Amino acid sequence: MIFSEDVDRPALRRALLAFAPWLTETEVGPAAVEAGDCDRCGNAPRLLPLCGPVPWQAVCRGCGLELEDDGWCAGHADDGARARDWAAALPSDWERAVLLWWLATGELRGIELLPDAPAALPAAIVHAIGR
Secondary structure (H helix, E strand, C coil): CCCCCHHHHHHHHHHHHCCCCHCCCCCCCCCCCCCCCCCCCCCECCCCEECCCCCCCCCCCHHHHHHHHHHHCHHHHHHHHHHHHHHCCCCCHHHHHHHHHHHHHCCCCCECCCCCHHHHHHHHHHHHHHC
């Protein structure tokens, strides 16, 4: 478990932005939603805020793509399409990047990374998380 008090949060933010500049998007992504698991599936980090006639407020990439237009009201259908296109273009390691971002911003106090995860991360991120 990696705890936020053990992390150089400013260094982690800088390293993450170099690695995944999409993290600071304000209409979609981790900066646009509260930290936590998808309201629909509960298996991946929230990423897309919704406004449609559904009971969920924010969903992960997979759920957002599955919902198609149903996640957004008629007045925001174009926004929903742009959000889904954005989410579909994310790299395969988007979930780990989102969790690390929330750790770096203090929205999460700790995260569990797979034992081999540091080997797959850029050196600046590994250094910032103290691994």
